[in-house]
Amino acid sequence: MTARLPRPARLRPADLLRLGLLGPRTRRLRSALSALGIALGIAAVVAVTGISASNQAHLLDRLDRLGSNLITVSPGEDFEGKKVPLPKESVTMLGNIAPVERVSATGNTKANVYRNEFVPSNQTNSLRVLSARLDLLKAVRGEVRTGRWLDHATERLPVVVLGSSSAERLGVTAPGTKVWIAGEGLTGEWYGVLGILEPNELVPEIDDSVLVGGPTAIASLDGDRTPSTVYLRVHPDRVSDVQDVAAATANPAQPGMVAVSRPSDLLKARAETDDTLTGLVLSLAGVALLVGGVGIANTMVVGVMERRGEVGLRRALGARRGQIAAQFLIEAVLLGLFGGLVGAALGAATVYAYATGQGWPATVPLVWAVAGPAVAVVVGTVAGLYPALRAAGMSPTGALRSA
Structure with a gap:
């Protein structure tokens, strides 16, 4: 075995x-x-x-902090590529849309801003001088870094509020500094810096702008009486509905010549x-x-x-x-x-x-x-x-x- x-x-x-x-x-x-x-x-x-x-x-x-319910309405272009201005009543008409909670606007001027009167006129640093309504900061949920925002007492005075980028380019770090504002056909004048804004990711065009009160812009800077950009803060659940009717409401005669966008889409x-x-x-x-x-x-x-x-x-x-x-x-x-x-x-x-x-x-x-x-x-x-x-x-x- x-x-x-x-x-x-x-x-x-x-x-x-x-x-x-x-x-x-x-x-x-x-x-x-x-x-x-x-x-x-x-x-x-x-x-x-x-x-x-x-x-x-x-x-x-x-x-979440800036809000994704911001809509901008601005002039569109015609068939020749020229801007078609918004009616001056467009801000009021857009504000009458039921879901719109707040509306404000800026306007163009003929002025440019310089650090002093000796800077050549063609060296504008690509900065714009815009007229601003008093409620603009609330509409875009902007914040003031230093100084203060325009009010009823200062909107008629030669003072400006600088966006974050414009302050950096002009070399301004604190309120009280003066900047030179001039333009073709305008008498140059010193404007005091009232405040400087924090960066705003939803509205970057504000960062590159110098903002003055509406009455001052019209009286001294040949400012437009029609808005260049209208900012709408709407109910979060009705953003699409407002986008659909914003163009026809802003310019009923030419709704196809109105540009409507939602800045948060870029982010x-x-x-x-x-x-x-x-x-x-x-x-x-x-x-x-x-x-x-x-x-x-x-x-x-x-x-x-x-x-x-x-x-x-x-x-x-x-x-x-x-x-x-x-x-x-x-x-x-x-x-x-x-x-x-x-x-x-x-x-x-x-x-x-x-x-x-x-x-x-x-x-x-x-x-x-x-x-x-x-x-x-x-x-x-x-x-x-x-x-x-x-x-x-x-x-x-x-x-x-x-x-």
Whole structure:
């Protein structure tokens, strides 16, 4: 009767884990470099999505504060490309639309602004001098950085309020400074700076303007009596309805010659552009993940070749093919998991550092923070599959002979 050899003992999960840690512990530098490729890929994914999400959160916060229910109405162009002025009654007519909560307007003047009377007349810095109604700041939800806004006492005086960009270009940092306002056919005059505005993302044309009171603009600066831009603050649920009737209400005789826009759409377009750029960078992060996976596969293949003696000895002592394959596969998975965790932490730290520096709310998408290490494990598994099968396919005698 022939004696049967005992079946090889099954390795417990804890034993397999210890065997899987054997390779990374003995080849620390090579294992660290392999995991680094995965870590960089995951860090890129988390950082790009996190910075994009933080930027969008900042934009949405600005939209919430500025309000996405602002509509602008301005003169359109005729068939010859010439501007068709709005009727001077257009502000009142637009204000009579039921969902309109607040309406205000600016008007053009013939004046230009200069830092002093010695600046050549053609060097205007692309700044406009506009007449402004007293309720303009409330309509556009603007804020005064320093100084104060126009009121009934100052709208008839030679004073101006500067937008943020116009103050920077003129080199004015505080109220009380004087600027020179002149123009063709106008007598130049010094105007005192009453206030400086904060930047307004929804109404950037205000940032590049110098604002004077309506009575002063008409009396001294040859200002238009018709509005150049009308700003409507409407009920948030009725924005589309007001957009549909704004042109016909502003100029019933020529509704096709009226331009109606919603400034917040520009900010939303910026957010969509960020999404497109995010997709591009994510593809680059995918390449980094692929490179990291190739690095892990290379490390595992080289490890199999260097450890043929170990594999042959274990096979000669009764280790099964599945146990050998599991050992090398666990090594690859551990490298991927380690790289994924390090990459997620590095990406999150990058997001928080960048967002804090920009003054944004730091936002790390939970789905990527969790999915990053999971993706790294999948990459490590795929990368280690072939080397694991190759190690398992070695014969004991062949492995010992080549060792």
